[in-house]
Each structure stands twice: as C-alpha cells, then as structure tokens.
Amino acid sequence: MRAIIPVVLGVLLGGCLPKARVEQFTARPFVACPGDPITLSWRTNGNVTLSAEPTAPGLGKRDSSGRETVPLPEGSGPTVFNIHVSRFLGLKKTETSGEVVTPPLAKEYAVVDAEGEADFSCLEQERAVEAFFVLDAEKMAPGVLVGQVMNMNIRRLVLDKDGVKKTLGEGETTTFEGMRAQGRWSLRVPLEEGETCEAAIDDVDGRLIIKLQLACGR
Known part of the structure; x- marks a missing residue:
C-alpha cells in the first residue's frame, strides 16, 4: 500500500496543477529553400523539446522561452517544426507545430480589403x-526566386518589381525569372475610357490577385 501512495498523490495533484501551455510558437519565414535560416521563437510555461520533420540538426531540449535560428533541412516538401511542452514530471503535456514550405510551388498574393482609397x-x-x-x-526567404507570374484578375494589370514592369491581360502569365520574390510588388490597373479613379478602385478593391510560381535558386 505504501508504494502506491506517491502515484496516487501524483495523479491527484496532476488534476489540480496548471496545464502545460504554449503561449507563442513561430517558424519564420513561411517560404524558404533548403539551407536557408529559419528562426524559431517560443514562449511557454514548461520544459521544452523542439523537433522537426524531416529532422533538423541541433534541436532538442530548451528553456521555457527562447529564440534561435536553424537551417532548413533538405527536402522538396514542407518542413514541420514541433514544440513539446511538459510540466510536473510529465503529468501535464501539450504540443503544437509550425510549417515552412519549400519551392517549387505556386502561391497567390493579393491586396485584400483595401477599404477605399x-x-x-x-x-x-x-x-x-x-x-x-x-x-x-517573415513571409519569404531572400533565396526564393520567381519564375512565372499570372494575372488572376479580369482587368489588365501592370506589375512592377525592382523596376521591371510587365503588362498582363486577364489570365495571362509572364516571367520574372531569376528575380527575388522578397520585396515590394506594385499592382497598377489602367483606367478604362471615361472611367474615374474612384470607379476603378470600387471595381478592384479587395480583388487584386496575382499567382507567383516560386523556385529555389540552387
């Protein structure tokens, strides 16, 4: 009887003690190439173990809160970074994850809910x-490049990236081959004959969308 008392007490205490909690966990940037640095940032209330699928070197046990950079492992699919948190001899546990995707892939980007002028x-x-x-x-590693760009709008669109301008009709594609995806993208909509700026804004507000075909430069 004496031998099982600590176990019983542990179970009883486990029901009353605060839960393990992940207050914040991020893996950035969202899109990166193998070998690119990925910054992991976390804040918890317990003992932390970090891992990745596929495996990334150097991960393991960590302090309850922290920030560090690890290289993105080799592979063509997404990499899932996991955080496992435990408290009170493992009686309380929780975990969550963050995903980083690797090109080649296509992603849509938009000016959403612009709310007028x-x-x-x-x-x-x-x-x-x-x-x-x-x-x-935070969104894109600097080594991620652009292949093709598609105009997803029903109106003609002029794209400008780093001083390179391309004009696309509805559904048309063009190349920005070798250009970095990271940075500022300008989307310009020419006015129709007799159309005002206000009317054009009402027509495209929240619906300016382009699709980028992303690639790795190595």
Whole structure:
C-alpha cells in the first residue's frame, strides 16, 4: 500500500496543477529553400523539446522561452517544426507545430480589403490606380526566386518589381525569372475610357490577385 501512495498523490495533484501551455510558437519565414535560416521563437510555461520533420540538426531540449535560428533541412516538401511542452514530471503535456514550405510551388498574393482609397494611389497622368504588397523577411526567404507570374484578375494589370514592369491581360502569365520574390510588388490597373479613379478602385478593391510560381535558386 505504501508504494502506491506517491502515484496516487501524483495523479491527484496532476488534476489540480496548471496545464502545460504554449503561449507563442513561430517558424519564420513561411517560404524558404533548403539551407536557408529559419528562426524559431517560443514562449511557454514548461520544459521544452523542439523537433522537426524531416529532422533538423541541433534541436532538442530548451528553456521555457527562447529564440534561435536553424537551417532548413533538405527536402522538396514542407518542413514541420514541433514544440513539446511538459510540466510536473510529465503529468501535464501539450504540443503544437509550425510549417515552412519549400519551392517549387505556386502561391497567390493579393491586396485584400483595401477599404477605399487608403491603400490605392490615383495616378491621374498615367490614367491608372495603383496598390502594392510587400513580401518581407517573415513571409519569404531572400533565396526564393520567381519564375512565372499570372494575372488572376479580369482587368489588365501592370506589375512592377525592382523596376521591371510587365503588362498582363486577364489570365495571362509572364516571367520574372531569376528575380527575388522578397520585396515590394506594385499592382497598377489602367483606367478604362471615361472611367474615374474612384470607379476603378470600387471595381478592384479587395480583388487584386496575382499567382507567383516560386523556385529555389540552387
């Protein structure tokens, strides 16, 4: 009887003690190539073990909160980074994960819910309205390149990336081959004859979409 008392007490205490909790866990950037640095950041209330599928070297037990950079393992599919948190001799456990995807892949990007003219510029001399989005270091590793770009809109679109401009009709594709995906993308919609900037903005607000075919440079 005496031998089972610690086990019984442990079970009883386990029901009353705070749960293991992952307050924050991220793996950034979302899109990267094998060998690119991936920053893991976490905040928990327990003992941490980090792992990855496929396996990334150097992961394992860590402090309850932290931040570190690891290379993305080789492979063509997504890499899933896992965090396992335990408390009170393993009586309380939880885990979660974050995914990083590797090109080749196609992803859609858009100016969504622009809410009027705040995110658009009216270019009166050029007879166009313009919006933009930024693929920053959190979204995209610098080594990720662009192959083709598709215009997913029913209107003609002028794309501008790093000073390279391409004009695409509805559903058309063009190449930005060898150009980095990371950075500022400008989306310019020419006005129709007699159309005002306000009317054009109402027509495209929240619906400017392009599809990028992404690749790795090595």
